[in-house]
Amino acid sequence: MTVRALDNAGAESILAINLRRFGRDRFAAMAGAIAIGFVVMAAFAPWLAPHDPSDSDLLRRLQPPAWIEGGDWAFPLGCDSLGRDLLSRIVHGARVSLMVGVAVVLLAAAVGTAAGLAAGFLRGAVDAVISRVVDVLLGFPYLIFAIGLMGMMGPGIENIVLALVYKEWTIACRVIRGETLAARELDYVEAARAAGASPAHIMFREILPNILSPLLVVATTRMATIIILEASLSFLGLGVQPPMASWGSMVADGRSYMLEAWWISAFPGIAIFLLVLSINLASQGLRDAFDPRYRP
Amino acid sequence: MRFGVVLERLAQLIPVLFGVCLVVFLMVTLTPGDPVEIMLGNERSTPEQAEELRRQMGLHLPPHERFFAFIGNAVTGDFGRSFFHRRPVIEVIAERLPATLELTIVAMTIALGLAIPLGILAALKRGSWLDRVATMVSLAGVSMPGFWFGIMLIMLFAVHLGWMPVSGRVDYALEVPRLTGMILFDSLAHGRFDTFRDALHHILMPALTLGLAMSALLMRVTRASMIEVLQQDYILFAEAKGIGRARLILRHGLRNALIPTVTVAALETGYLLGGNTIVETVFGWPGLARVIVEGIFSRDYPLVQAGVLVIALIYVGVNFVADLLYTLINPRVKL
Numbered sequence: 001m002t003v004r005a006l007d008n009a010g011a012e013s014i015l016a017i018n019l020r021r022f023g024r025d026r027f028a029a030m031a032g033a034i035a036i037g038f039v040v041m042a043a044f045a046p047w048l049a050p051h052d053p054s055d056s057d058l059l060r061r062l063q064p065p066a067w068i069e070g071g072d073w074a075f076p077l078g079c080d081s082l083g084r085d086l087l088s089r090i091v092h093g094a095r096v097s098l099m100v101g102v103a104v105v106l107l108a109a110a111v112g113t114a115a116g117l118a119a120g121f122l123r124g125a126v127d128a129v130i131s132r133v134v135d136v137l138l139g140f141p142y143l144i145f146a147i148g149l150m151g152m153m154g155p156g157i158e159n160i161v162l163a164l165v166y167k168e169w170t171i172a173c174r175v176i177r178g179e180t181l182a183a184r185e186l187d188y189v190e191a192a193r194a195a196g197a198s199p200a201h202i203m204f205r206e207i208l209p210n211i212l213s214p215l216l217v218v219a220t221t222r223m224a225t226i227i228i229l230e231a232s233l234s235f236l237g238l239g240v241q242p243p244m245a246s247w248g249s250m251v252a253d254g255r256s257y258m259l260e261a262w263w264i265s266a267f268p269g270i271a272i273f274l275l276v277l278s279i280n281l282a283s284q285g286l287r288d289a290f291d292p293r294y295r296p
Numbered sequence: 297m298r299f300g301v302v303l304e305r306l307a308q309l310i311p312v313l314f315g316v317c318l319v320v321f322l323m324v325t326l327t328p329g330d331p332v333e334i335m336l337g338n339e340r341s342t343p344e345q346a347e348e349l350r351r352q353m354g355l356h357l358p359p360h361e362r363f364f365a366f367i368g369n370a371v372t373g374d375f376g377r378s379f380f381h382r383r384p385v386i387e388v389i390a391e392r393l394p395a396t397l398e399l400t401i402v403a404m405t406i407a408l409g410l411a412i413p414l415g416i417l418a419a420l421k422r423g424s425w426l427d428r429v430a431t432m433v434s435l436a437g438v439s440m441p442g443f444w445f446g447i448m449l450i451m452l453f454a455v456h457l458g459w460m461p462v463s464g465r466v467d468y469a470l471e472v473p474r475l476t477g478m479i480l481f482d483s484l485a486h487g488r489f490d491t492f493r494d495a496l497h498h499i500l501m502p503a504l505t506l507g508l509a510m511s512a513l514l515m516r517v518t519r520a521s522m523i524e525v526l527q528q529d530y531i532l533f534a535e536a537k538g539i540g541r542a543r544l545i546l547r548h549g550l551r552n553a554l555i556p557t558v559t560v561a562a563l564e565t566g567y568l569l570g571g572n573t574i575v576e577t578v579f580g581w582p583g584l585a586r587v588i589v590e591g592i593f594s595r596d597y598p599l600v601q602a603g604v605l606v607i608a609l610i611y612v613g614v615n616f617v618a619d620l621l622y623t624l625i626n627p628r629v630k631l
Contacts, residue, residue, distance in 0.1 A: 135311075140608045141565075141566035141567065141608070141611055142567070144570045144607050145570075148320070151591070232441065232574055238589075248443070251441075265451075266448070
């Protein structure tokens with residue numbers, strides 16, 4: 001009992017040490033702060049947005065950003081083809097991107113971790129079945145797979161999450177399976193087995209806490225990809241449906257006004273780019289802090 | 297490489313192919329709702345017509361029979377009739393696939409053409425401003441949504457500056473008779489250099505959009521593996537022998553450093569094939585990926601199903617070939 005308590009304390013402090021190391025990488029920490037800023041923006045969107053995102057006024061149709069002639073500081077980034085405030089729509093659009101990103105990453109990590117642990121620890125038939133399913137799903141280009149599913153299930157935010165999770169879990173699964181295969185040969189697993197611990201106990205209480213670092217790195221990296229995928233599906237018209245604001249569908253709306261109102265497409269795209277870039281930078285910092293191979 | 301081992305690899309491919317077919321089949325089968333009702337939608341139709349369509353699509357059979365019929369038909373290229381195009385699905389696919397392949401090949405060429413020299417330079421001048429700029433640009437490249445980058449290119453170079461065509465594959469007046477359906481190839485085969493130039497002009501922006509993120513990724517891979525190779529003993533040995541710098545890098549370093557680049561390029565073909573849906577939509581490129589997206593909106597299930605299957609099969613095939621090539625260029629991996 002005492003041994004296990006010591007063990008767990010050790011595992012926690014490794015994560016803590018890693019996180020502190022991450023905090024010292026100023027560039028990555030700043031990127032992380034920007035990403036968290038987006039999360040705050042999404043959480044408090046109704047209070048932060050200057051206007052109602054679906055409040056249209058045809059008199060303000062295609063109104064340019066404030067610093068361009070004809071602009072108005074009450075609508076700093078201008079208005080879209082229905083006279084809706086772009087800034088408010090971008091602030092609210094962050095909700096869709098982050099909600100889908102977080103939901104997909106969490107669900108995929110949960111399913112992938114369970115499957116990866118089972119495949120890597122139990123081996124045999126369980127491993128064979130799980131690995132074959134992963135192989136088959138890897139045979140599909142991601143976007144094609146998601147588009148095919150969305151086409152069959154119909155649009156909507158829950159369906160986007162489902163369509164992405166159906167393939168996304170394979171990534172966490174492969175990482176966790178590999179880590180588990182390596183961990184099951186280590187002494188602490190051997191010791192737990194000798195002490196008569198059940199397989200479930202060994203998988204979830206012994207191995208899992210020790211392989212959380214790679215899972216965290218993979219999850220943040222994947223979050224960036226998922227946000228772009230959601231935006232892509234929404235851009236194609238397969239994502240969330242109007243009047244809900246999503247960055248991808250906002251870029252699509254602006255396509256018809258490229259000549260007279262560039263801002264409709266430009267600004268939501270910049271928002272996606274900034275969020276994804278900050279997540280990528282932060283996850284690179286996490287990887288450097290967590291993985292000894294990348295340490296200088 | 298023994299022939300028997302290639303056959304063995306091929307045999308391993310069969311369960312994957314079977315699984316891919318099963319997933320595509322399940323996509324339609326497990327979807328709630330009656331596909332026939334959805335396909336007929338608002339069109340005025342009698343119950344008899346609905347029954348006829350159901351029979352045509354084989355929906356009156358039990359699921360397992362339908363699955364084997366689906367595989368049997370897929371093997372013979374019979375994917376049924378496209379509801380929207382009103383002709384066999386296979387005809388639509390054959391017509392549109394070359395455009396997708398052409399765009400994918402050019403995008404891959406651009407990606408490798410940018411990534412390899414930049415990756416080598418960044419590795420050789422590790423830590424320099426060039427390395428840092430290249431790393432930043434590459435990170436920006438993977439963070440940029442392709443559909444947005446494409447639209448920005450169109451806005452700048454096509455709409456405002458007028459240097460580039462907004463959409464399409466080639467000017468109507470310059471079209472050449474179809475051989476392979478890949479215009480760049482067909483125009484050269486016909487000796488029509490004016491068409492070739494025009495097609496190249498049309499494909500440049502879409503291919504750049506499609507290849508951008510891939511290029512950023514491949515640059516990072518090339519840089520990392522070149523750095524690793526340059527630290528190997530045999531490079532040190534070659535250097536000690538007094539081999540010229542250029543020869544050292546190109547003959548001894550690059551050949552080994554490119555193995556991971558080629559492997560990742562093949563693995564990420566799926567990214568290009570998926571990205572085609574976006575790029576073809578943005579640039580009005582008449583390829584297969586766009587037909588799939590259009591098929592979803594016109595509820596053309598047979599077409600969507602077949603299109604997804606064909607693209608997945610191409611992807612599996614590319615990975616299979618890449619796997620074989622990998623073992624060919626890397627003698628350490630024995631089949």
